[in-house]
Amino acid sequence: MQQLLSATLFCACLLPLGTFASDAPASNLKDVGSLSFPTSGSGEAQEHFLRGVGLLHSFGWKQAIREFKAAQAAEPEFAMAYWGESLCYNHPLISEWDRDTPREVLSKLGPTLAERLTKAPTDREKGFVQAVDVLFFGDGDTAARRTAYMQEMRSLYGRYPNDDEVAAFYALSLLSAAGPAGSGHRLNVLAGSIGLAISKRNPRHPGAVHYTIHAFDDPVHAPLALPAAGVFADLAAAVSHARHMPTHIFIQHGMWEQVSASNQSAYAAAVALWEPGDNAGDMTHALDWGQYGDLQRGDYESALVWIERMEDIVQDNAGQARVIDALPRVKARMVLETRQWATQPVTDESPAPELLATGISAVKLGQLKLAGQAAGRLLLMAQAASANQDGSYYSRTGQPLQIMHKEIAGLLVIARGNVDEGLAMLQAGVDVADSMRPPSGAPNPLKPVHELLGEALLDAGKPEKAVELFNTSLLRTPNRPLSLLGMARAYAALGNDEAAGEQYRKLAEVWKDRDFPVLDEATTYLAARSL
Numbered sequence: 001m002q003q004l005l006s007a008t009l010f011c012a013c014l015l016p017l018g019t020f021a022s023d024a025p026a027s028n029l030k031d032v033g034s035l036s037f038p039t040s041g042s043g044e045a046q047e048h049f050l051r052g053v054g055l056l057h058s059f060g061w062k063q064a065i066r067e068f069k070a071a072q073a074a075e076p077e078f079a080m081a082y083w084g085e086s087l088c089y090n091h092p093l094i095s096e097w098d099r100d101t102p103r104e105v106l107s108k109l110g111p112t113l114a115e116r117l118t119k120a121p122t123d124r125e126k127g128f129v130q131a132v133d134v135l136f137f138g139d140g141d142t143a144a145r146r147t148a149y150m151q152e153m154r155s156l157y158g159r160y161p162n163d164d165e166v167a168a169f170y171a172l173s174l175l176s177a178a179g180p181a182g183s184g185h186r187l188n189v190l191a192g193s194i195g196l197a198i199s200k201r202n203p204r205h206p207g208a209v210h211y212t213i214h215a216f217d218d219p220v221h222a223p224l225a226l227p228a229a230g231v232f233a234d235l236a237a238a239v240s241h242a243r244h245m246p247t248h249i250f251i252q253h254g255m256w257e258q259v260s261a262s263n264q265s266a267y268a269a270a271v272a273l274w275e276p277g278d279n280a281g282d283m284t285h286a287l288d289w290g291q292y293g294d295l296q297r298g299d300y301e302s303a304l305v306w307i308e309r310m311e312d313i314v315q316d317n318a319g320q321a322r323v324i325d326a327l328p329r330v331k332a333r334m335v336l337e338t339r340q341w342a343t344q345p346v347t348d349e350s351p352a353p354e355l356l357a358t359g360i361s362a363v364k365l366g367q368l369k370l371a372g373q374a375a376g377r378l379l380l381m382a383q384a385a386s387a388n389q390d391g392s393y394y395s396r397t398g399q400p401l402q403i404m405h406k407e408i409a410g411l412l413v414i415a416r417g418n419v420d421e422g423l424a425m426l427q428a429g430v431d432v433a434d435s436m437r438p439p440s441g442a443p444n445p446l447k448p449v450h451e452l453l454g455e456a457l458l459d460a461g462k463p464e465k466a467v468e469l470f471n472t473s474l475l476r477t478p479n480r481p482l483s484l485l486g487m488a489r490a491y492a493a494l495g496n497d498e499a500a501g502e503q504y505r506k507l508a509e510v511w512k513d514r515d516f517p518v519l520d521e522a523t524t525y526l527a528a529r530s531l
């Protein structure tokens with residue numbers, strides 16, 4: 001159960017203004033974490049400011065805005081309260097969507113940078129204010145301004161290398177300038193190293209653990225962030241993003257119970273905060289990832305509940321693209337993970353996940369004409385996405401759509417009797433996937449192509465090659481039950497009883513307490529060989 005931290009707040013005004021955060025005791029902020037951020041603010045204003053910063057570190061934008069506004073009301077010329085609020089209107093790791101509101105907030109402090117700086121009485125506070133001025137009033141596009149902001153924070157960090165709050169916001173600026181983990185390795189790893197260093201001094205600093213997770217959110221570096229994920233999972237119970245974010249690391253360790261629980265908590269937090277007119281993205285995201293976790297656990301009843309919730313959200317939030325895109329995804333995932341094959345008519349409006357589930361289902365059900373229609377439609381979508389880059393979930397590049405087309409087309413060719421040609425098409429899909437950054441969350445496409453090729457190779461009597469594909473699938477997503485099952489069957493076909501038994505045991509552990517016929521297969525195999 002979430003342990004609530006002491007509500008006692010540290011009053012920074014009692015410290016000399018030159019004191020560094022690391023020199024002062026950390027403030028334990030109820031249900032947010034532990035941090036120290038002495039400023040020129042005093043009393044009630046500083047109390048609200050500290051809590052606002054704790055929430056800001058967890059990306060609890062709505063709650064943080066309230067705290068920073070309360071700090072402004074208590075002390076109208078408190079520069080850092082305006083600094084904090086200005087950072088609450090844009091997610092720093094995705095596209096900027098509101099540059100005007102941060103400018104309005106900062107302009108309330110003073111109409112020009114020079115006037116705003118006069119309200120910041122210390123060099124450190126001036127550095128924070130100067131940095132957000134570059135971010136929101138600077139020249140260039142979003143990427144250019146984020147890079148300039150990062151450079152300002154680097155300068156401030158150079159002057160205050162032992163200040164945990166300067167370090168934390170510098171780490172976040174590195175992530176913002178670098179882009180997703182994997183595309184800017186050096187900056188991401190530098191950000192993660194700073195987060196780890198802060199955590200050594202203050203293990204429950206919300207920004208340190210949060211930014212460490214974002215920095216190492218890829219299959220290669222995810223083990224470095226597992227301790228941070230464990231800490232962050234116990235912080236900020238009222239912030240949906242904070243409850244969800246540890247999932248990014250848990251999912252890369254195959255920790256399905258934790259994936260499910262974290263997203264249940266994230267969904268509950270999002271529902272509690274939501275008001276009519278709000279964006280439902282946090283609810284949708286938690287439902288999406290939570291369903292994937294429950295499907296891996298074999299809890300198909302809970303996975304259906306996620307779909308029912310998603311349908312209600314879509315009905316109440318028509319027009320929100322992220323919500324609309326998620327519903328066909330969770331429905332298609334249900335079909336593909338449970339292998340309860342089902343098809344839908346193929347139309348020009350059919351979403352990509354639905355086409356994938358329909359295409360694979362159609363092959364399995366012998367409806368080859370329908371499978372061909374799904375494959376053809378996905379090919380057209382892949383070509384259009386590669387040309388237009390329309391920004392939708394499956395169309396950010398044409399690559400996931402290319403893979404989905406090759407998955408259905410390859411199975412279709414195999415079903416028509418051309419096994420080697422079909423396997424080659426699936427291998428082409430694997431080649432595309434290998435050229436992409438490995439997924440840090442649920443598979444994209446929904447059916448991992450390495451796993452699908454492994455299954456096809458096993459069916460074609462090529463278990464040795466199948467082992468290689470299942471092994472790669474499990475390296476990308478550990479403890480994925482369908483890959484464990486495929487690996488066990490491939491080893492069994494090779495006569496490697498010990499290796500097959502190991503995979504069957506892992507599968508039985510993931511699906512413990514489930515009444516699945518395939519578990520009888522595992523039990524029988526293990527018992528027959530006394531493994």
